[in-house]
Amino acid sequence: MKRQKRQKQQILEQASQWLTRLQEGNLSDEEKKQLLNWQNQSPYHQKIWKTALDLHHKLSELPQDVTLPVIHKLRKEQTTSYKKYVWLLAALPVLSAIYYGNEQQQWLADYRSPVGQQTTVHLPDGGKIILNGLSAIDVDYSQQQRTIILRKGEIWIETHPDQLKRPFIVQTKQGSAQALGTQYLVRMEAQQSFVAVNKGAVKITTLNSKQSKILHSHQQTYFSQYTLNTPQNIDMAEIAWTKGFIMVNDLPLQQFIQRLKPYQKGIIHIDPAIASIKISGTYPIHDLDGIYSMLAHTYALDIHDYANHYFIHIKAK
CATH class of the missing domain: 2.60.120.1440 (Jelly Rolls)
Structure with missing residues:
Protein backbone atom coordinates (compact mmCIF):
# COMPACT_ATOMS: atom_id res chain seq x y z
CA MET A 1 0.00 0.00 0.00
CA LYS A 2 2.78 2.41 0.91
CA ARG A 3 4.53 1.73 -2.39
CA GLN A 4 1.32 2.31 -4.34
CA LYS A 5 0.73 5.53 -2.44
CA ARG A 6 4.25 6.76 -3.20
CA GLN A 7 3.74 5.97 -6.88
CA LYS A 8 0.54 8.00 -6.96
CA GLN A 9 2.32 10.83 -5.18
CA GLN A 10 5.01 10.83 -7.83
CA ILE A 11 2.49 10.82 -10.68
CA LEU A 12 0.55 13.72 -9.16
CA GLU A 13 3.74 15.69 -8.63
CA GLN A 14 4.82 15.05 -12.22
CA ALA A 15 1.40 16.11 -13.50
CA SER A 16 1.63 19.32 -11.51
CA GLN A 17 5.03 20.04 -13.00
CA TRP A 18 3.76 19.44 -16.54
CA LEU A 19 0.70 21.60 -15.95
CA THR A 20 2.79 24.46 -14.62
CA ARG A 21 5.05 24.14 -17.66
CA LEU A 22 2.01 24.29 -19.96
CA GLN A 23 0.68 27.42 -18.32
CA GLU A 24 4.05 29.16 -18.54
CA GLY A 25 4.27 28.82 -22.33
CA ASN A 26 4.18 26.57 -25.38
CA LEU A 27 5.97 23.22 -25.16
CA SER A 28 8.84 22.42 -27.48
CA ASP A 29 8.51 19.42 -29.80
CA GLU A 30 10.79 17.40 -27.53
CA GLU A 31 8.73 18.32 -24.46
CA LYS A 32 5.54 17.29 -26.26
CA LYS A 33 7.06 13.87 -26.95
CA GLN A 34 8.13 13.53 -23.32
CA LEU A 35 4.65 14.47 -22.14
CA LEU A 36 3.01 11.94 -24.46
CA ASN A 37 5.35 9.18 -23.27
CA TRP A 38 4.68 10.09 -19.65
CA GLN A 39 0.93 10.02 -20.17
CA ASN A 40 1.02 6.57 -21.81
CA GLN A 41 2.76 4.90 -18.87
CA SER A 42 -0.50 3.79 -17.20
CA PRO A 43 -4.28 4.37 -17.04
CA TYR A 44 -3.69 6.31 -13.81
CA HIS A 45 -1.33 8.67 -15.61
CA GLN A 46 -4.05 9.26 -18.22
CA LYS A 47 -6.72 9.80 -15.56
CA ILE A 48 -4.64 12.36 -13.67
CA TRP A 49 -3.62 14.09 -16.88
CA LYS A 50 -7.25 14.48 -17.93
CA THR A 51 -7.89 16.21 -14.59
CA ALA A 52 -4.86 18.41 -15.24
CA LEU A 53 -6.09 19.31 -18.73
CA ASP A 54 -9.52 20.22 -17.37
CA LEU A 55 -7.72 22.66 -15.11
CA HIS A 56 -5.46 23.88 -17.92
CA HIS A 57 -8.54 24.64 -20.04
CA LYS A 58 -9.92 26.86 -17.28
CA LEU A 59 -6.50 28.45 -16.76
CA SER A 60 -6.31 29.30 -20.46
CA GLU A 61 -9.27 31.65 -20.05
CA LEU A 62 -7.52 33.60 -17.29
CA PRO A 63 -4.62 36.03 -17.53
CA GLN A 64 -1.23 34.63 -16.50
CA ASP A 65 -0.74 37.37 -13.93
CA VAL A 66 -3.69 35.82 -12.10
CA THR A 67 -3.00 32.11 -12.59
CA LEU A 68 0.75 31.76 -12.15
CA PRO A 69 0.96 33.39 -8.70
CA VAL A 70 -1.84 31.12 -7.49
CA ILE A 71 -0.19 28.00 -8.89
CA HIS A 72 3.24 28.78 -7.46
CA LYS A 73 1.76 29.80 -4.11
CA LEU A 74 -0.16 26.55 -3.81
CA ARG A 75 2.91 24.48 -4.60
CA LYS A 76 5.16 26.45 -2.26
CA GLU A 77 2.84 26.30 0.73
CA GLN A 78 2.02 22.57 0.61
CA THR A 79 3.58 20.22 3.16
CA THR A 80 5.41 16.99 2.36
CA SER A 81 2.27 14.96 3.02
CA TYR A 82 0.23 13.24 0.31
CA LYS A 83 -1.94 16.36 0.03
CA LYS A 84 1.06 18.23 -1.29
CA TYR A 85 0.48 16.67 -4.70
CA VAL A 86 -3.24 17.22 -5.05
CA TRP A 87 -2.71 20.93 -5.68
CA LEU A 88 -4.15 20.23 -9.12
CA LEU A 89 -7.51 19.62 -7.51
CA ALA A 90 -7.06 22.34 -4.93
CA ALA A 91 -6.20 24.95 -7.53
CA LEU A 92 -9.36 24.39 -9.52
CA PRO A 93 -11.87 25.79 -6.99
CA VAL A 94 -9.45 28.58 -6.08
CA LEU A 95 -9.14 29.67 -9.69
CA SER A 96 -12.85 29.15 -10.29
CA ALA A 97 -13.54 31.53 -7.43
CA ILE A 98 -11.23 34.05 -9.07
CA TYR A 99 -12.93 33.47 -12.40
CA TYR A 100 -16.50 33.88 -11.20
CA GLY A 101 -15.82 36.30 -8.38
CA ASN A 102 -14.23 38.99 -10.53
CA GLU A 103 -16.78 39.34 -13.31
CA GLN A 104 -16.62 43.10 -13.05
CA GLN A 105 -12.91 43.16 -13.79
CA GLN A 106 -11.94 44.48 -17.18
CA TRP A 107 -10.47 41.24 -18.46
CA LEU A 108 -13.75 39.35 -18.03
CA ALA A 109 -15.75 40.62 -20.98
CA ASP A 110 -19.48 41.26 -21.38
CA ALA A 237 -11.48 31.61 -46.41
CA GLU A 238 -10.95 34.19 -43.66
CA ILE A 239 -14.69 34.51 -43.09
CA ALA A 240 -15.64 30.88 -43.77
CA TRP A 241 -15.95 30.18 -40.04
CA THR A 242 -19.08 32.36 -39.96
CA LYS A 243 -20.68 29.69 -42.18
CA GLY A 244 -19.32 26.83 -40.07
CA PHE A 245 -16.24 25.87 -42.08
CA ILE A 246 -12.46 26.13 -42.24
CA MET A 247 -11.28 26.63 -45.83
CA VAL A 248 -7.60 26.19 -46.67
CA ASN A 249 -5.44 25.83 -49.76
CA ASP A 250 -1.90 24.43 -49.49
CA LEU A 251 -1.66 25.43 -45.82
CA PRO A 252 1.06 23.65 -43.79
CA LEU A 253 -0.39 21.18 -41.30
CA GLN A 254 1.18 23.09 -38.40
CA GLN A 255 -0.70 26.25 -39.42
CA PHE A 256 -3.89 24.31 -40.09
CA ILE A 257 -3.81 23.02 -36.52
CA GLN A 258 -3.60 26.63 -35.34
CA ARG A 259 -6.88 27.25 -37.16
CA LEU A 260 -8.46 24.54 -35.00
CA LYS A 261 -7.61 26.25 -31.70
CA PRO A 262 -10.98 28.02 -31.28
CA TYR A 263 -12.71 24.64 -31.51
CA GLN A 264 -10.26 22.18 -29.95
CA LYS A 265 -9.84 21.74 -26.20
CA GLY A 266 -6.50 20.59 -24.86
CA ILE A 267 -3.35 19.94 -26.86
CA ILE A 268 -2.54 18.79 -30.39
CA HIS A 269 0.94 17.32 -30.87
CA ILE A 270 2.27 16.95 -34.42
CA ASP A 271 5.28 14.87 -35.35
CA PRO A 272 7.79 17.43 -36.75
CA ALA A 273 8.34 15.21 -39.79
CA ILE A 274 4.82 15.97 -41.07
CA ALA A 275 4.40 19.56 -39.86
CA SER A 276 4.93 21.01 -43.33
CA ILE A 277 2.47 18.76 -45.20
CA LYS A 278 0.20 21.01 -47.29
CA ILE A 279 -3.48 20.79 -46.37
CA SER A 280 -6.33 21.82 -48.69
CA GLY A 281 -10.08 21.54 -48.52
CA THR A 282 -13.18 22.62 -46.61
CA TYR A 283 -13.67 21.27 -43.09
CA PRO A 284 -16.73 21.51 -40.77
CA ILE A 285 -15.63 23.25 -37.58
CA HIS A 286 -18.33 21.63 -35.44
CA ASP A 287 -17.26 18.09 -36.33
CA LEU A 288 -13.74 17.49 -35.01
CA ASP A 289 -14.05 13.73 -35.47
CA GLY A 290 -14.92 14.37 -39.10
CA ILE A 291 -11.95 16.70 -39.54
CA TYR A 292 -9.49 14.19 -38.09
CA SER A 293 -11.02 11.39 -40.16
CA MET A 294 -10.67 13.45 -43.35
CA LEU A 295 -7.07 14.34 -42.53
CA ALA A 296 -6.16 10.73 -41.73
CA HIS A 297 -7.72 9.39 -44.92
CA THR A 298 -6.55 12.10 -47.33
CA TYR A 299 -2.99 12.56 -46.08
CA ALA A 300 -2.20 9.07 -44.72
CA LEU A 301 -1.92 10.27 -41.13
CA ASP A 302 -2.15 8.27 -37.91
CA ILE A 303 -4.24 10.30 -35.46
CA HIS A 304 -4.66 9.19 -31.85
CA ASP A 305 -7.28 10.73 -29.57
CA TYR A 306 -6.65 10.62 -25.82
CA ALA A 307 -9.08 11.67 -23.09
CA ASN A 308 -11.92 12.70 -25.40
CA HIS A 309 -10.03 15.19 -27.60
CA TYR A 310 -7.99 16.64 -24.72
CA PHE A 311 -4.79 15.31 -26.27
CA ILE A 312 -4.41 14.61 -29.99
CA HIS A 313 -1.25 13.03 -31.39
CA ILE A 314 -0.71 13.19 -35.18
CA LYS A 315 2.01 11.30 -37.03
CA ALA A 316 2.58 9.63 -40.40
CA LYS A 317 1.23 6.12 -40.90
Whole structure:
Protein backbone atom coordinates (compact mmCIF):
# COMPACT_ATOMS: atom_id res chain seq x y z
CA MET A 1 0.00 0.00 0.00
CA LYS A 2 2.78 2.41 0.91
CA ARG A 3 4.53 1.73 -2.39
CA GLN A 4 1.32 2.31 -4.34
CA LYS A 5 0.73 5.53 -2.44
CA ARG A 6 4.25 6.76 -3.20
CA GLN A 7 3.74 5.97 -6.88
CA LYS A 8 0.54 8.00 -6.96
CA GLN A 9 2.32 10.83 -5.18
CA GLN A 10 5.01 10.83 -7.83
CA ILE A 11 2.49 10.82 -10.68
CA LEU A 12 0.55 13.72 -9.16
CA GLU A 13 3.74 15.69 -8.63
CA GLN A 14 4.82 15.05 -12.22
CA ALA A 15 1.40 16.11 -13.50
CA SER A 16 1.63 19.32 -11.51
CA GLN A 17 5.03 20.04 -13.00
CA TRP A 18 3.76 19.44 -16.54
CA LEU A 19 0.70 21.60 -15.95
CA THR A 20 2.79 24.46 -14.62
CA ARG A 21 5.05 24.14 -17.66
CA LEU A 22 2.01 24.29 -19.96
CA GLN A 23 0.68 27.42 -18.32
CA GLU A 24 4.05 29.16 -18.54
CA GLY A 25 4.27 28.82 -22.33
CA ASN A 26 4.18 26.57 -25.38
CA LEU A 27 5.97 23.22 -25.16
CA SER A 28 8.84 22.42 -27.48
CA ASP A 29 8.51 19.42 -29.80
CA GLU A 30 10.79 17.40 -27.53
CA GLU A 31 8.73 18.32 -24.46
CA LYS A 32 5.54 17.29 -26.26
CA LYS A 33 7.06 13.87 -26.95
CA GLN A 34 8.13 13.53 -23.32
CA LEU A 35 4.65 14.47 -22.14
CA LEU A 36 3.01 11.94 -24.46
CA ASN A 37 5.35 9.18 -23.27
CA TRP A 38 4.68 10.09 -19.65
CA GLN A 39 0.93 10.02 -20.17
CA ASN A 40 1.02 6.57 -21.81
CA GLN A 41 2.76 4.90 -18.87
CA SER A 42 -0.50 3.79 -17.20
CA PRO A 43 -4.28 4.37 -17.04
CA TYR A 44 -3.69 6.31 -13.81
CA HIS A 45 -1.33 8.67 -15.61
CA GLN A 46 -4.05 9.26 -18.22
CA LYS A 47 -6.72 9.80 -15.56
CA ILE A 48 -4.64 12.36 -13.67
CA TRP A 49 -3.62 14.09 -16.88
CA LYS A 50 -7.25 14.48 -17.93
CA THR A 51 -7.89 16.21 -14.59
CA ALA A 52 -4.86 18.41 -15.24
CA LEU A 53 -6.09 19.31 -18.73
CA ASP A 54 -9.52 20.22 -17.37
CA LEU A 55 -7.72 22.66 -15.11
CA HIS A 56 -5.46 23.88 -17.92
CA HIS A 57 -8.54 24.64 -20.04
CA LYS A 58 -9.92 26.86 -17.28
CA LEU A 59 -6.50 28.45 -16.76
CA SER A 60 -6.31 29.30 -20.46
CA GLU A 61 -9.27 31.65 -20.05
CA LEU A 62 -7.52 33.60 -17.29
CA PRO A 63 -4.62 36.03 -17.53
CA GLN A 64 -1.23 34.63 -16.50
CA ASP A 65 -0.74 37.37 -13.93
CA VAL A 66 -3.69 35.82 -12.10
CA THR A 67 -3.00 32.11 -12.59
CA LEU A 68 0.75 31.76 -12.15
CA PRO A 69 0.96 33.39 -8.70
CA VAL A 70 -1.84 31.12 -7.49
CA ILE A 71 -0.19 28.00 -8.89
CA HIS A 72 3.24 28.78 -7.46
CA LYS A 73 1.76 29.80 -4.11
CA LEU A 74 -0.16 26.55 -3.81
CA ARG A 75 2.91 24.48 -4.60
CA LYS A 76 5.16 26.45 -2.26
CA GLU A 77 2.84 26.30 0.73
CA GLN A 78 2.02 22.57 0.61
CA THR A 79 3.58 20.22 3.16
CA THR A 80 5.41 16.99 2.36
CA SER A 81 2.27 14.96 3.02
CA TYR A 82 0.23 13.24 0.31
CA LYS A 83 -1.94 16.36 0.03
CA LYS A 84 1.06 18.23 -1.29
CA TYR A 85 0.48 16.67 -4.70
CA VAL A 86 -3.24 17.22 -5.05
CA TRP A 87 -2.71 20.93 -5.68
CA LEU A 88 -4.15 20.23 -9.12
CA LEU A 89 -7.51 19.62 -7.51
CA ALA A 90 -7.06 22.34 -4.93
CA ALA A 91 -6.20 24.95 -7.53
CA LEU A 92 -9.36 24.39 -9.52
CA PRO A 93 -11.87 25.79 -6.99
CA VAL A 94 -9.45 28.58 -6.08
CA LEU A 95 -9.14 29.67 -9.69
CA SER A 96 -12.85 29.15 -10.29
CA ALA A 97 -13.54 31.53 -7.43
CA ILE A 98 -11.23 34.05 -9.07
CA TYR A 99 -12.93 33.47 -12.40
CA TYR A 100 -16.50 33.88 -11.20
CA GLY A 101 -15.82 36.30 -8.38
CA ASN A 102 -14.23 38.99 -10.53
CA GLU A 103 -16.78 39.34 -13.31
CA GLN A 104 -16.62 43.10 -13.05
CA GLN A 105 -12.91 43.16 -13.79
CA GLN A 106 -11.94 44.48 -17.18
CA TRP A 107 -10.47 41.24 -18.46
CA LEU A 108 -13.75 39.35 -18.03
CA ALA A 109 -15.75 40.62 -20.98
CA ASP A 110 -19.48 41.26 -21.38
CA TYR A 111 -19.78 38.44 -23.90
CA ARG A 112 -17.59 35.37 -24.22
CA SER A 113 -17.58 32.40 -26.56
CA PRO A 114 -15.94 29.24 -25.17
CA VAL A 115 -13.93 26.65 -27.06
CA GLY A 116 -15.95 24.94 -29.76
CA GLN A 117 -18.86 27.36 -29.71
CA GLN A 118 -19.91 30.52 -31.51
CA THR A 119 -22.00 33.17 -29.82
CA THR A 120 -24.35 35.64 -31.52
CA VAL A 121 -24.90 39.01 -29.83
CA HIS A 122 -27.82 41.20 -30.91
CA LEU A 123 -26.90 44.84 -30.33
CA PRO A 124 -29.28 47.54 -29.01
CA ASP A 125 -29.29 49.38 -32.37
CA GLY A 126 -30.31 46.30 -34.38
CA GLY A 127 -26.81 45.25 -35.39
CA LYS A 128 -25.33 41.79 -34.83
CA ILE A 129 -21.98 40.34 -33.80
CA ILE A 130 -20.90 36.70 -34.06
CA LEU A 131 -18.05 35.66 -31.75
CA ASN A 132 -15.85 32.81 -32.90
CA GLY A 133 -14.72 30.23 -30.35
CA LEU A 134 -12.35 31.54 -27.67
CA SER A 135 -13.42 35.15 -28.28
CA ALA A 136 -14.62 37.92 -25.98
CA ILE A 137 -15.97 41.47 -26.30
CA ASP A 138 -17.21 44.39 -24.24
CA VAL A 139 -20.10 46.48 -25.57
CA ASP A 140 -20.06 50.18 -24.67
CA TYR A 141 -22.87 52.30 -26.13
CA SER A 142 -22.96 55.96 -25.12
CA GLN A 143 -24.81 59.01 -26.41
CA GLN A 144 -21.82 59.88 -28.59
CA GLN A 145 -20.41 56.55 -29.81
CA ARG A 146 -21.03 52.81 -30.21
CA THR A 147 -17.88 50.98 -29.12
CA ILE A 148 -17.05 47.28 -29.24
CA ILE A 149 -13.86 46.35 -27.37
CA LEU A 150 -12.38 43.12 -28.69
CA ARG A 151 -10.67 41.43 -25.74
CA LYS A 152 -9.75 38.17 -27.44
CA GLY A 153 -10.21 36.25 -30.67
CA GLU A 154 -12.26 37.32 -33.68
CA ILE A 155 -15.73 38.62 -34.44
CA TRP A 156 -18.03 39.11 -37.42
CA ILE A 157 -19.97 42.39 -37.41
CA GLU A 158 -23.13 43.36 -39.23
CA THR A 159 -23.88 47.00 -38.48
CA HIS A 160 -27.29 48.68 -38.56
CA PRO A 161 -28.19 52.33 -39.24
CA ASP A 162 -28.27 54.28 -36.00
CA GLN A 163 -31.00 56.85 -35.36
CA LEU A 164 -28.54 58.96 -33.36
CA LYS A 165 -25.90 58.78 -36.13
CA ARG A 166 -23.27 57.59 -33.65
CA PRO A 167 -20.05 56.14 -35.08
CA PHE A 168 -19.59 52.38 -34.70
CA ILE A 169 -16.02 51.46 -33.70
CA VAL A 170 -14.28 48.19 -32.86
CA GLN A 171 -11.22 48.68 -30.65
CA THR A 172 -8.31 46.24 -30.35
CA LYS A 173 -4.91 46.46 -28.66
CA GLN A 174 -3.45 47.68 -31.95
CA GLY A 175 -6.00 50.32 -32.95
CA SER A 176 -9.58 50.75 -34.16
CA ALA A 177 -11.81 49.79 -37.08
CA GLN A 178 -14.71 52.18 -37.68
CA ALA A 179 -17.63 50.93 -39.76
CA LEU A 180 -18.82 53.05 -42.65
CA GLY A 181 -21.99 51.01 -43.23
CA THR A 182 -20.74 47.48 -43.49
CA GLN A 183 -20.23 43.79 -42.80
CA TYR A 184 -16.71 43.01 -41.65
CA LEU A 185 -14.46 40.76 -39.62
CA VAL A 186 -11.95 41.79 -36.96
CA ARG A 187 -9.39 39.41 -35.45
CA MET A 188 -6.91 40.33 -32.73
CA GLU A 189 -3.60 38.48 -32.55
CA ALA A 190 -0.65 38.92 -30.21
CA GLN A 191 1.14 41.67 -32.14
CA GLN A 192 -1.34 42.69 -34.82
CA SER A 193 -5.00 42.87 -35.78
CA PHE A 194 -6.70 41.74 -38.98
CA VAL A 195 -9.70 43.29 -40.75
CA ALA A 196 -11.62 41.91 -43.74
CA VAL A 197 -14.51 43.86 -45.29
CA ASN A 198 -17.31 41.96 -47.01
CA LYS A 199 -19.66 44.90 -47.66
CA GLY A 200 -19.32 48.66 -47.29
CA ALA A 201 -16.11 50.17 -45.93
CA VAL A 202 -14.06 50.38 -42.73
CA LYS A 203 -11.69 53.09 -41.54
CA ILE A 204 -8.66 51.66 -39.72
CA THR A 205 -6.58 53.80 -37.35
CA THR A 206 -3.44 52.51 -35.62
CA LEU A 207 -3.21 53.08 -31.87
CA ASN A 208 0.12 54.88 -31.52
CA SER A 209 1.13 56.26 -34.91
CA LYS A 210 -2.47 57.26 -35.76
CA GLN A 211 -2.08 56.11 -39.36
CA SER A 212 -5.45 55.79 -41.08
CA LYS A 213 -6.68 53.99 -44.15
CA ILE A 214 -10.10 53.10 -45.54
CA LEU A 215 -10.72 49.50 -46.55
CA HIS A 216 -13.38 49.02 -49.19
CA SER A 217 -15.62 46.07 -49.98
CA HIS A 218 -13.69 42.82 -50.55
CA GLN A 219 -10.44 44.12 -49.08
CA GLN A 220 -8.42 42.96 -46.07
CA THR A 221 -5.30 44.02 -44.20
CA TYR A 222 -3.22 43.65 -41.02
CA PHE A 223 -2.20 46.50 -38.72
CA SER A 224 -0.13 46.94 -35.58
CA GLN A 225 0.06 49.80 -33.10
CA TYR A 226 2.47 51.61 -35.45
CA THR A 227 2.05 50.21 -38.96
CA LEU A 228 -0.78 49.61 -41.41
CA ASN A 229 -0.22 47.14 -44.24
CA THR A 230 -1.25 47.71 -47.85
CA PRO A 231 -4.80 46.37 -48.43
CA GLN A 232 -5.13 43.10 -50.33
CA ASN A 233 -8.03 41.38 -52.05
CA ILE A 234 -10.15 39.52 -49.54
CA ASP A 235 -9.52 35.83 -49.00
CA MET A 236 -13.02 34.42 -48.46
CA ALA A 237 -11.48 31.61 -46.41
CA GLU A 238 -10.95 34.19 -43.66
CA ILE A 239 -14.69 34.51 -43.09
CA ALA A 240 -15.64 30.88 -43.77
CA TRP A 241 -15.95 30.18 -40.04
CA THR A 242 -19.08 32.36 -39.96
CA LYS A 243 -20.68 29.69 -42.18
CA GLY A 244 -19.32 26.83 -40.07
CA PHE A 245 -16.24 25.87 -42.08
CA ILE A 246 -12.46 26.13 -42.24
CA MET A 247 -11.28 26.63 -45.83
CA VAL A 248 -7.60 26.19 -46.67
CA ASN A 249 -5.44 25.83 -49.76
CA ASP A 250 -1.90 24.43 -49.49
CA LEU A 251 -1.66 25.43 -45.82
CA PRO A 252 1.06 23.65 -43.79
CA LEU A 253 -0.39 21.18 -41.30
CA GLN A 254 1.18 23.09 -38.40
CA GLN A 255 -0.70 26.25 -39.42
CA PHE A 256 -3.89 24.31 -40.09
CA ILE A 257 -3.81 23.02 -36.52
CA GLN A 258 -3.60 26.63 -35.34
CA ARG A 259 -6.88 27.25 -37.16
CA LEU A 260 -8.46 24.54 -35.00
CA LYS A 261 -7.61 26.25 -31.70
CA PRO A 262 -10.98 28.02 -31.28
CA TYR A 263 -12.71 24.64 -31.51
CA GLN A 264 -10.26 22.18 -29.95
CA LYS A 265 -9.84 21.74 -26.20
CA GLY A 266 -6.50 20.59 -24.86
CA ILE A 267 -3.35 19.94 -26.86
CA ILE A 268 -2.54 18.79 -30.39
CA HIS A 269 0.94 17.32 -30.87
CA ILE A 270 2.27 16.95 -34.42
CA ASP A 271 5.28 14.87 -35.35
CA PRO A 272 7.79 17.43 -36.75
CA ALA A 273 8.34 15.21 -39.79
CA ILE A 274 4.82 15.97 -41.07
CA ALA A 275 4.40 19.56 -39.86
CA SER A 276 4.93 21.01 -43.33
CA ILE A 277 2.47 18.76 -45.20
CA LYS A 278 0.20 21.01 -47.29
CA ILE A 279 -3.48 20.79 -46.37
CA SER A 280 -6.33 21.82 -48.69
CA GLY A 281 -10.08 21.54 -48.52
CA THR A 282 -13.18 22.62 -46.61
CA TYR A 283 -13.67 21.27 -43.09
CA PRO A 284 -16.73 21.51 -40.77
CA ILE A 285 -15.63 23.25 -37.58
CA HIS A 286 -18.33 21.63 -35.44
CA ASP A 287 -17.26 18.09 -36.33
CA LEU A 288 -13.74 17.49 -35.01
CA ASP A 289 -14.05 13.73 -35.47
CA GLY A 290 -14.92 14.37 -39.10
CA ILE A 291 -11.95 16.70 -39.54
CA TYR A 292 -9.49 14.19 -38.09
CA SER A 293 -11.02 11.39 -40.16
CA MET A 294 -10.67 13.45 -43.35
CA LEU A 295 -7.07 14.34 -42.53
CA ALA A 296 -6.16 10.73 -41.73
CA HIS A 297 -7.72 9.39 -44.92
CA THR A 298 -6.55 12.10 -47.33
CA TYR A 299 -2.99 12.56 -46.08
CA ALA A 300 -2.20 9.07 -44.72
CA LEU A 301 -1.92 10.27 -41.13
CA ASP A 302 -2.15 8.27 -37.91
CA ILE A 303 -4.24 10.30 -35.46
CA HIS A 304 -4.66 9.19 -31.85
CA ASP A 305 -7.28 10.73 -29.57
CA TYR A 306 -6.65 10.62 -25.82
CA ALA A 307 -9.08 11.67 -23.09
CA ASN A 308 -11.92 12.70 -25.40
CA HIS A 309 -10.03 15.19 -27.60
CA TYR A 310 -7.99 16.64 -24.72
CA PHE A 311 -4.79 15.31 -26.27
CA ILE A 312 -4.41 14.61 -29.99
CA HIS A 313 -1.25 13.03 -31.39
CA ILE A 314 -0.71 13.19 -35.18
CA LYS A 315 2.01 11.30 -37.03
CA ALA A 316 2.58 9.63 -40.40
CA LYS A 317 1.23 6.12 -40.90
